[in-house]
Amino acid sequence: MKTTKHATVLSALALVAASGLLLAGPLDPPAGPVASTHKTLTEVEPRIAINATNTPGDADSVFKITQPGSYYLTGNITGVMGKHGIEITASGVTIDLNGFDLVGVPGMGSFDGVIAIIGGLTSIEVRNGSVRNWGDGGIDLGSAGALNTLVENVRASGNGGNGISVSAGSTVTGCKAHQNTGNGILGANSSTVTACTVYNNTNSGLNVSHGSTVTACTAYLNTGNGISVGIGCTVTGSTAYQNTAHGINVGNGCTVTACTVYLNTSNGISASSGCTITGCTVYDNTAHGINTSHGCTITDCTARFNTLDGIQCADACVIRGNTCTRNGFDTADGAGIHVTGVDNRIEGNTCTGSDRGIDVDSSGNIIVKNTCSSNGTNWDVVSGNVILVVNTTIAGAVTGNAGGTAPGSTDPNVNFTY
Numbered sequence: 001m002k003t004t005k006h007a008t009v010l011s012a013l014a015l016v017a018a019s020g021l022l023l024a025g026p027l028d029p030p031a032g033p034v035a036s037t038h039k040t041l042t043e044v045e046p047r048i049a050i051n052a053t054n055t056p057g058d059a060d061s062v063f064k065i066t067q068p069g070s071y072y073l074t075g076n077i078t079g080v081m082g083k084h085g086i087e088i089t090a091s092g093v094t095i096d097l098n099g100f101d102l103v104g105v106p107g108m109g110s111f112d113g114v115i116a117i118i119g120g121l122t123s124i125e126v127r128n129g130s131v132r133n134w135g136d137g138g139i140d141l142g143s144a145g146a147l148n149t150l151v152e153n154v155r156a157s158g159n160g161g162n163g164i165s166v167s168a169g170s171t172v173t174g175c176k177a178h179q180n181t182g183n184g185i186l187g188a189n190s191s192t193v194t195a196c197t198v199y200n201n202t203n204s205g206l207n208v209s210h211g212s213t214v215t216a217c218t219a220y221l222n223t224g225n226g227i228s229v230g231i232g233c234t235v236t237g238s239t240a241y242q243n244t245a246h247g248i249n250v251g252n253g254c255t256v257t258a259c260t261v262y263l264n265t266s267n268g269i270s271a272s273s274g275c276t277i278t279g280c281t282v283y284d285n286t287a288h289g290i291n292t293s294h295g296c297t298i299t300d301c302t303a304r305f306n307t308l309d310g311i312q313c314a315d316a317c318v319i320r321g322n323t324c325t326r327n328g329f330d331t332a333d334g335a336g337i338h339v340t341g342v343d344n345r346i347e348g349n350t351c352t353g354s355d356r357g358i359d360v361d362s363s364g365n366i367i368v369k370n371t372c373s374s375n376g377t378n379w380d381v382v383s384g385n386v387i388l389v390v391n392t393t394i395a396g397a398v399t400g401n402a403g404g405t406a407p408g409s410t411d412p413n414v415n416f417t418y
Contacts, residue, residue: 047072047096050086060111061087068092079104079134085113088146091122097129097154104134110160112137116146127152137161138180141170142188151175162186163201172196183207184222189230193217204228205243210251214238225249226264231272235259246270247285256280267291268306277301288312288334289327294341303327308334310354315341315362321348328355328376335359336375346370356380358415368413378417392418 047070048054055063055071062080064087065071071093077100079085085102086095095114102113113131116124124146131138131154138156141149142165149170156163156177163177165186173194177184184198187208197218198205205219210230217238219226226240231251239260240247247261252272258279261268268282271292281302282289288311289303295316303310303324310324312335319337328334335358336351342364349370351357356379357372363384372378379389388411395405407416 046070049074050077050095055086057083057087060084063087064089065093065095066090070094070096072096073098073100073129076101076103079108079111079113081105081108082111083108084111084115084117085131085134086115088114088116088121088124089118091120091124093123094125094127096127097131099129101130101132102134103130103132104159108135110136112140112161113156113159114138115140116144116149119144121146122148125150125152126154128154130155130157131159132156133158135160137165137182138163138177140165142167142186145188146170156180156184162203163198166191177201177205183224184219187212198222198226204245205240208233219243219247226261229254240264240268247282250275261285261289268303271296282306282310284329289324292317298322303336305329306334307332309338309359310334310336310351312338312340313344314339316343318345319347319349320345322350324349324351324354326353335380336372339365351375351378360385367415370415371418372415373418379415387415388413389415389417392416394418 050063050071050073055065057063061084066089068090077085113134114126124141126139138159139151145167147167147169149166151164151172153174157179159180162182163180163184164172164175168188169190171192172185176197178199181202183203184201184205189209189211191208191212194215200221202223204224205222205226206217207228210232212229212233214235215237219240222243225245226243226247228249231253233254235248235256237258242263244265246266247264247268249270253274256277260281262283264285267287268285269290273294276297279300284305286307288308289306290298290311292313294314297318298311299320301322304326306327307329310327324336327336333355335356336354337349338359340361342362344365346367347369351372353374355376357375358379360381366386381387390408392407393405398404
């Protein structure tokens with residue numbers, strides 16, 4: 001009985017093996033040449049390596065890109081005396097530094113790490129690497145006016161000119177510019193600069209022209225302004241710390257929102273006419289915390305420990321809902337809020353601990369709903385203004401569900417000293 005079962009199993013296995021052999025097909029290959037099933041190198045890496053064969057240089061460049069396409073580094077590049085590192089003469093070029101380092105050499109002259117060398121170029125991108133110690137700029141896509149360019153995730157340091165420069169309609173994002181002799185980042189009109197850090201540059205840390213947007217950037221210890229923008233610009237969510245000139249400097253018609261400006265040698269925020277400044281903190285700056293010209297709106301800001309005024313404005317401004325404390329710090333003289341012209345509306349601010357709480361030099365202003373306390377002089381307002389000030393009545397202790405004393409007036413526009 002056992003022998004019969006074993007014989008049956010062996011027979012079944014033999015049939016399966018035979019069936020497999022039949023299904024495997026013929027052992028001999030078909031007639032004709034054998035075609036490769038593998039991808040070419042170009043298909044695997046559909047980009048062009050930057051090297052002496054693919055991108056040979058010339059009299060003023062180590063490498064030169066003359067055709068549109070996607071290019072990449074395969075290793076570090078060391079500069080040569082009297083030559084740019086990578087020179088671009090075509091539009092539609094993308095360069096991936098691939099994490100490698102372009103480094104200049106001492107005494108090389110005014111040459112750049114990467115440069116778009118001729119006018120009229122457009123759509124150039126440089127990303128992902130380090131560009132340092134070149135005699136002039138690190139990455140220069142701006143001086144010849146290349147339009148619609150992008151610089152992303154690049155570290156530019158120790159260059160003799162600007163760290164990174166771009167022309168109109170360009171974007172710089174995720175970059176760091178450190179210890180460059182010019183500006184850290186320089187942008188022309190309608191530039192967008194996002195999530196960049198500019199540190200210890202000899203000129204301004206970040207300097208962009210009209211119609212530009214700066215978001216989530218940090219400027220520290222630059223010899224010029226930390227962040228400087230032209231007219232019609234927006235600066236949002238950025239920090240300027242310990243710069244030698246203004247922390248943030250903006251032209252006419254700009255908006256500055258949710259910025260922190262601390263320990264700068266001049267004004268924390270300096271603004272021209274028609275600007276809106278909202279939700280900012282200006283702290284311990286050597287001149288004014290916020291200094292504006294005509295027709296500006298300053299709301300919901302905090303100005304503290306600035307050497308001169310917390311907020312100073314000229315005329316036709318709205319100054320509302322700000323907290324200003326301990327300005328005129330140390331031996332200097334300053335007010336929480338100081339207006340020098342006419343037609344200003346000063347409303348709903350709290351001013352404490354400064355040399356003067358609210359200081360108004362000219363007639364023709366309206367001052368309502370503010371509170372001042374513990375200033376050297378709480379109110380210093382010339383005649384000819386609309387203002388009512390009441391010294392509050394101090395209540396006793398309040399425990400439980402009722403108590404206290406009315407502050408001294410029910411007028412909805414009264415200002416209080418307390």
